[in-house]
Amino acid sequence: MSRKGRTLTPCERFINHCSGYLHPSHYYMTDVSLALAQMLGQERGLAEVDDDRLLLKTQLCRKIADLLETLAPAETRLRGSLLFELHAAIAETGRRRSLTEGPMAMLGHVTESRKILVVAAWLLRHEPALLPEGRLARQARLNLLHLDELIHNLSASLPAPI
Structure with missing residues (x-):
């Protein structure tokens, strides 16, 4: 089984198989x-x-962090680790966008990534x-x-407002 020519992981196969009858927030689906x-x-x-x-x-x-914030707001260790993962994914998305659209395309992603990383x-x-x-x-x-430092450098390279 593959999607776009790649092999699905066991986790992806489980999610695909069980999503038809388990709620997206079911414990097994979430885990x-x-x-x-x-x-x-x-x-x-x-x-x-x-x-x-x-x-x-x-x-x-994003989905799991929102769910954890609602169901287990005191679970700081897991939420913090998950938000670190989210920050890294958003920063990588920004890095990729900067390669195709230029460095300014990165600023929004880096700013969002920083906000998540602070939490x-x-x-x-x-x-x-x-x-x-x-x-x-x-x-x-x-x-x-x-x-x-990156946000400072990117902001400094923006054209001055008129």
């Missing part, structure tokens, strides 16, 4: 969607993920440094510095 969102781009990096799967990762992260860093701020989530919190703080 497998979460696993898929986290796996996309983990092996070789987001730069190697095709556009369809990058969009899928973004959609899954992720805040949610993960108390995680111990030895845990994966603690390392993610540290990476989020570093990424914020890089995004601030």
Whole structure:
């Protein structure tokens, strides 16, 4: 089974198979969607993920983050990790757009990515440094510095208003 010439992962096959009779927010659908969102781009990096799967990762992260905010607002570790994944997917989308449309096409994506990353860093701020989530919190703080610099550089290159 393939979509556009690529092989579906077991998670994608499960979602396709069960979506006809399980609610999209059913525990199993959510759990497998979460696993898929986290796996996309983990092996070789987001730069190697095709556009369809990058969009899928973004959609899954948004959907699950919204669901978690409603059902488990105190679940900061999972939400923070998921928002970090979403930030990375949006930043990669912006990077790709800048290659085809120029650097200014990136500004909106980078700004959105930064807003999401601020929330992720805040949610993960108390995680111990030895845990994966603690390392993610540290990476989020570093990424914020890089995004601030990138936004500053992109904004400086905009034409001045009349």
